[in-house]
Amino acid sequence: MTMLAHGLSAAALFMLAGGLQHRIHTRNMGDMGGLWTQVPRMAVVAVFFSVAA
Structure with a gap:
């Protein structure tokens, strides 16, 4: 189960x-x-999956 959760969150x-x-x-990190102002919904999803990983 842990491997499945890791696979889904990494994907x-x-x-x-x-x-x-x-x-x-762009691919430039600078x-x-x-991120919160440009794409707020994507930022919330990214935080969720970062915590899940």
Whole structure:
């Protein structure tokens, strides 16, 4: 059960990273600041899956 939960949360975090890159149109970490103001719903989901991992 733990391995399943880890697999799902890791997959969700990778999907969120790709979605964030697609939404902000950059891979530069310095330009990705202000996640809460740019994409607040995605930030909440990212925090949820980060805690789940």
